[in-house]
Every structure is written in C-alpha cells, then in structure tokens.
Amino acid sequence: MSDFKMPALGADMEAGTLVEWLVKPGDRVKSGDVIAVVETQKGAIEVEVFAEGVVSDILIPVGERVPVGTVLAQIDGAGVAPPPVEPAIVAPKPALQALAEAPPRPTVAPQVSRRKITPAARRRAAALNLDLETILKGTGVEGSIRLADVEAGASVARPAPPLTRRGLDLSQMRQAIAAAMSRSKREIPHYYLAETVDLHLSLTWLEAFNADRPPIERILPAVLFLKAAALALREQSKLNGAYENGVFLPAAGIHVGWAIALRGGGLIAPAIRDTDKKTLAELMAAMRDLVERARRGNLRSSELTSPTITVTSVGDRGAESVTGVIYPPQVAIVGFGRVATRPWAVKGRVESRPLVTVTLAADHRVTDGHLGGLYLAAVARLLQEPEKL
Known part of the structure; x- marks a missing residue:
C-alpha cells in the first residue's frame, strides 16, 4: 500500500x-x-x-x-481486489425435509449482527x-x-455543487514569488558572473535553417540559448541539482525550468525534461506547449517539481542583461538578455556584431566563481557551433 x-x-x-x-x-x-x-x-x-x-x-x-x-x-x-463474500452453504435436500417435518420452535427475536x-x-x-x-x-x-x-x-x-477551477490568481502568485525569492536571498549565498557572446555564427545559421520552413516549423534564438545552457551542464554538472539538508544532490538528468512570463504579471518555470537530449525542433515544440498551458493555468505537477536548473530569456523587448535569483532547492539560474547589435573586435578589426549577455547566479555552498566561469565559457563555445546543438 x-x-x-x-x-x-x-x-x-x-x-x-x-x-x-x-x-x-x-x-x-x-x-x-x-x-x-x-x-x-x-x-x-x-x-x-x-x-x-x-x-x-x-x-x-x-x-x-x-x-x-x-x-x-x-x-x-x-x-488485489477484495475477496468476494463466500455464498451461504445450502443444506442438502434430506436436511430440508427433516427441518420441514420438525415441530415449530418458539419465535425468538432475531439477533442483529454489528x-x-x-x-x-x-x-x-x-x-x-x-x-x-x-x-x-x-x-x-x-x-x-x-x-x-x-x-x-x-x-x-448531500451532493455538493461542482467546484470549478479558478485559474491563475496573479495576486496570490505574486505573494508566492516574493516569499520564495525572499527565502532564496536569505538562505543562499549567491555569486554572479556575466559573459558577452557573439551570436553572428548562431544567427546566420538560424536564418538559413528557417529560410525554407513554414512559420510553425521555425526556431527562435531562445531555443539555441536553451540547448547550449543544457549541454554545458554536461561539463559542469555541479550546477545541475538541488541543495537540501546541507548536502548537494546531483540530478540524474538535465531538466531545465524555462521561465515564462504570464499575461498580467507573474512568472512560472516548468521543466522541459531531458533538455540536453532533445533536438532543436523538439525543444521549440516543448516551449510552445509549455507557454500555452502555463498561461491558461494547465500544467502538470511533474513539470513544476522536476526542474534541476532554471533558464530565463528576456527576449527582443527585454533588457540587455538579466540577473536571476536562484529558485530553491536549485543551485543556479542562467539568464540571457536581449540580443543587441554593438561594435565588436574580430581578428584585430572592429565589426558590428549581434551580442548577448549571458549571466549566471549560483550557490556558493556548492560551487565557486571558477567553475561558474568555465560553465559560461562552455555556453559561449557551444553558441559558436550552432550546427552541433
């Protein structure tokens, strides 16, 4: 049981x-x-x-x-189903005849069984x-x-009236987010790192990939960010797991929580399981599905309990960088800012390049800046090789 x-x-x-x-x-x-x-x-x-x-x-x-x-x-x-109640034993015919021929007995009040x-x-x-x-x-x-x-x-x-689903209560969600983030800042010793990454190769490859595909099959730059962040965790696995009861518990798989901004306010980060093993097309489909269901308040419990790290991307209309707060019991959060075109040194000359600032907030009880820096370097390297994502 x-x-x-x-x-x-x-x-x-x-x-x-x-x-x-x-x-x-x-x-x-x-x-x-x-x-x-x-x-x-x-x-x-x-x-x-x-x-x-x-x-x-x-x-x-x-x-x-x-x-x-x-x-x-x-x-x-x-x-195992409960055993059936055994049927009463039927007396053989001679006994019934004997019972019928016996003199009547005095009437006795039947005993009520408990x-x-x-x-x-x-x-x-x-x-x-x-x-x-x-x-x-x-x-x-x-x-x-x-x-x-x-x-x-x-x-x-007493039939009860059916209880309807209320959907998202954004005021309660805001209180819940505040409580979780306050606990995080109070209990987790954060350290912060940032890396600027040239996306020229990634965006050029992505443009060619999307060119002959219908809109429903096209991939957004955020998918490249998500896959690079997941693959880099294979190299630096101490950022992928949970810190509970004074011990770091490494996760068996890489299940990235994708931060989703809800209409009207609020934030939720359900997991995309085995993020590192999915193709870019599978990740795009998973992201679309999660965003749609999250915004109508229709997620599954496993999607909220299984994230092993969180990734947030502010998109085209966001700020140039975002520094997250770790969601306990996770030990790290990765942020991708808005892609911005800026001057960039390339082989000794200055060129105009699309750049993104990648940030890491991590738990100092588990890792330090050296390991965090290696992780960001791995993310940058992977984004230079988009065909391998």
Whole structure:
C-alpha cells in the first residue's frame, strides 16, 4: 500500500485545494497517470501518481484545502481486489425435509449482527454526521464499510455543487514569488558572473535553417540559448541539482525550468525534461506547449517539481542583461538578455556584431566563481557551433 500525498509544487507552496478527482476507488492506475487536479497560487495543476496498482481509498474530498504532505489517497500496489463474500452453504435436500417435518420452535427475536467499519470510516462518518445505516453496502472485506463508502454515501445524501477551477490568481502568485525569492536571498549565498557572446555564427545559421520552413516549423534564438545552457551542464554538472539538508544532490538528468512570463504579471518555470537530449525542433515544440498551458493555468505537477536548473530569456523587448535569483532547492539560474547589435573586435578589426549577455547566479555552498566561469565559457563555445546543438 502506498500513499498519494499533496505534492510540494515549488518552494513557495504550503497547501493546496483539491478541485477534482479523476479516479475513483477500484480504478487501476500506473506511474504517470493524472489522477487529481489541485489548485495552488500557480493555477490548477494536474497531479500525477508515481505508483502502480488499484486506488483503494480516497481520503480527501473535493473542495478541501490541505497542507503539503497530506495523504490524499491510498494505492494498493498489489492491485488485489477484495475477496468476494463466500455464498451461504445450502443444506442438502434430506436436511430440508427433516427441518420441514420438525415441530415449530418458539419465535425468538432475531439477533442483529454489528456492521464492520474501519476506524477511518467511522471517524469520517462522525465528522459528516452521517448515519451509517444509510450505507446499504460496504465494499471492503466481508462487506465492511470503508472510507470510500462513507464518502460515497455522503455525496448521495448531500451532493455538493461542482467546484470549478479558478485559474491563475496573479495576486496570490505574486505573494508566492516574493516569499520564495525572499527565502532564496536569505538562505543562499549567491555569486554572479556575466559573459558577452557573439551570436553572428548562431544567427546566420538560424536564418538559413528557417529560410525554407513554414512559420510553425521555425526556431527562435531562445531555443539555441536553451540547448547550449543544457549541454554545458554536461561539463559542469555541479550546477545541475538541488541543495537540501546541507548536502548537494546531483540530478540524474538535465531538466531545465524555462521561465515564462504570464499575461498580467507573474512568472512560472516548468521543466522541459531531458533538455540536453532533445533536438532543436523538439525543444521549440516543448516551449510552445509549455507557454500555452502555463498561461491558461494547465500544467502538470511533474513539470513544476522536476526542474534541476532554471533558464530565463528576456527576449527582443527585454533588457540587455538579466540577473536571476536562484529558485530553491536549485543551485543556479542562467539568464540571457536581449540580443543587441554593438561594435565588436574580430581578428584585430572592429565589426558590428549581434551580442548577448549571458549571466549566471549560483550557490556558493556548492560551487565557486571558477567553475561558474568555465560553465559560461562552455555556453559561449557551444553558441559558436550552432550546427552541433
């Protein structure tokens, strides 16, 4: 038996509201299935399960707000259904005849058997002020009443109005961002580095790549930034992971959190899993999908819990540089400013070149400026070889 708990969808989350169950007791689930929707400051998040088996009990009803770590449901990993109640043994015909011929016995009031009920179900029934006699059938072993039976009986007795997803609450999100960033600056000893990179080769290659493709298949410069940042982590893996309980935990994969600015304000950074292994076309499709779903408040829990580093790009309308604040428990954040045309020395002469400022904010408890500088140098080198990205 495994517990399905309210996940921590970021360092700023303390509690969430269950707005929808997508399974019921008895349903079989496998790892990666979305089984519930939880409302947080970041909107309605589809929560996945990472166990396999049969849903045995749903413990938290729709509409209830509970702290992170609260058990929401239980999954029977064995996936064994409750054994059926054995049928009553039918007496053979001679015994029935003997019973029919026997003299009548005095009438005795029938003895009422006590119904079996699990402790959790009894407590929930008391909290709901639900008469257990209204539950006609228990689904547990030998007909015992389980928590799921109490919830089902309560929904029949007092059907609750459907709870709608509220979507993004930008004021709450802003408070959550402020809390997380305040914690980051208070607890993490940041150091900062910057590198200016000549994008002449990258943009020339990109222009040729996009020339014969329809708009839907074209790639933005931000995709080159994302892939270069991910590949450089293969060389400097100490920037890719988490710092928890006084220890750095290196990540098994490179899952870059892509910072997305939301309309009306707010910021969210869901992960693109295995960023370093995806092609540029796959990354472009993943970025489009994330931006679309993030802006309508429809992300999955794994996309918010799995980033191993964050990359932010301010785009064409942003500032020339951006210095980020580390999102705990990550240990680094990479920023790409606006591409600006400026004078640049090339082989002893000054030319007009497209330049971008790449910044790194990293955790001094894990790395230092030397390693951070090597990382930025790797990013710059990779952007000089766009055909290898």
